[in-house]
Amino acid sequence: MFNVDNIRKDFPILSRKVNGKPLVYFDNAATSQTPQQVIDVIVDYYSNYNANIHRGVHTLSQEATDKYEQARQKIQAHFNAKHAHEIIFTSGTTHGINLVANGFSSLLTKDDEIIVSALEHHSNIVPWQMLCERTGATLKVIPMNQDGELVISEFDNLLSDKTKLVFVNHISNALGTINPIEYIIKQAHLVGAAVLIDGAQSTPHIKPDVQALGVDFYVASAHKMCGPTGQGMLYGKEEWLKKLPPYQGGGEMIAEVTFEKTTYADLPHKFEAGTPNICGGIAFGAAVDYMNTIGFDNIATYENELLQYATDKLLTIEGLTIYGTSKHKTSVISFNLDGIHPYDVGTILDKLGIAVRTGHHCAQPIMDFYSIPGTVRASFAFYNTKAEIDALVEGVKKAKMMLI
Structure with missing residues (x-):
C-alpha cells in the first residue's frame, strides 16, 4: 500500500528546517531528493x-x-x-x-x-x-x-x-x-x-x-x-x-x-x-x-491527486494565473500573481521554508510566448503532501498581501 508518511521517512532531508520552518520542497523538477537507501549505496561504494x-x-x-x-x-x-x-x-x-x-x-x-x-x-x-x-x-x-x-x-x-x-x-x-x-x-x-x-x-x-x-x-x-x-x-x-x-x-x-x-x-x-x-x-x-519498489502506477496516481488539489487551491487566489493548462500534464504548476515579479514571490516563500523555482526555467521561448519574464514553479513528487500544498497556498497569499 502507498503510504506517504512511511515514504517520507526514507528521505532524511525532509526532516530539516529552513529559516526556522519545516522544509517544504517543491523544486522536484530541478532535482529530486535522495532516499537513505541510495545514500547508503553511495557510502558503501566509497567505504568498501x-x-x-x-x-x-x-x-x-x-x-x-x-x-x-x-x-x-x-x-x-x-x-x-x-x-x-x-x-x-x-x-x-x-x-x-x-x-x-x-x-x-x-x-x-x-x-x-x-x-x-x-x-x-x-x-x-x-x-x-x-x-x-x-x-x-x-x-x-x-x-x-x-x-x-x-x-x-x-x-x-x-x-x-x-x-x-x-x-x-x-x-x-x-x-x-x-x-x-x-x-x-x-x-x-x-x-x-x-x-x-x-x-x-x-x-x-x-x-x-x-x-x-x-x-x-x-x-x-x-x-x-x-x-x-x-x-x-x-x-x-x-x-x-x-x-x-x-x-x-x-x-x-x-x-x-x-x-x-x-x-x-x-x-x-x-x-x-x-x-x-x-x-x-x-x-x-x-x-x-x-x-x-514504490511503483510507478502508485506514483502517477498520487502525484495526479497532488496536482489537482494544488490547482484547485491556487486558483482560489484572486489574480493568480497558471501557465500550462493541458489536460495531459504531470505534477508541475507554473504560475504568477498579477503585477508581482516571480522572484519576489519565491523569496518570500523561501523565508517560510518553501522551496520553489522562479525564473524562465531554461525555457525562454515559452516565457516569450506568454510575454512574461518567468514564473513561480511548484513541482511535486510522490513524497510531498497535501498539507505541504496548504502551506504553499498560505505562503502565496502572504506574499500577495506583502507585495501588492
Missing part, C-alpha cells in the same frame, strides 16, 4: 570497494565493475531496451543530447532539416542550433498554443523527405505538459527521420518502454529520479549507435591504439571515454530499484 573498473584484475576492481555493469542492466530492464549495450552512461541529459548532436555532424548536409518543439529546455535547443551551424541544416520549430500544448497539425506540415531528425521532450519542465510522443515518433519514422526524446522530466513520473515507443534515442538524468547528480543515461538503438562516431577520445573507448591508427571499442564503451562516475552509475541503479 572504491576502485577503477574494467581494467583491474584485483578484487576491488572486479567488485566495482560487477556493480557498475549490474546497474546498466537494471536501467536496461527499467526502460526495456533490447540490449544492455544500448544504454550509454552519461553525466546527464544534456551530455546525452550533445553526444547525439555531435554524432550527426558527419551525417547531415545543408539540404537537410531537423525539427524541435517550442516547449523545449535550452538543452534540447542549443545543441541542435550548434549542429545546424556546423552542417548548414535548417532548424524548424513545432509551435505551441495558449494551453501549453504543441500544435500537432503544424508538426505534420513541417515533416518532409528533408526531415532527418526530430527532437521533443516527453514532458515540459516549465509547464508539465505531456507531449504525444507516440504520434510524433510514428509520423517522423514515416518520412525516415530519427527521433530523440528528452525524458528528463518524464522518468520521475512514468516508466517509458523504449521498444514499445520505437524511439531511436531517449535521454534521462539520475538526479531527477532520486539518484545522484552528474549521472544520466542515453538509450540508443544499436543500429544508430553503430553509425555515430565517438563523442570523445581517450581511454576505455578504444580497441587498439597505435600512432598510425586507432580502432574503437564495441558498444557501449565506444561512447564512454575515460574513468566514469562509477559510484554515480551504481547509485543510479539503486535509485531505479527504489522507485520501482
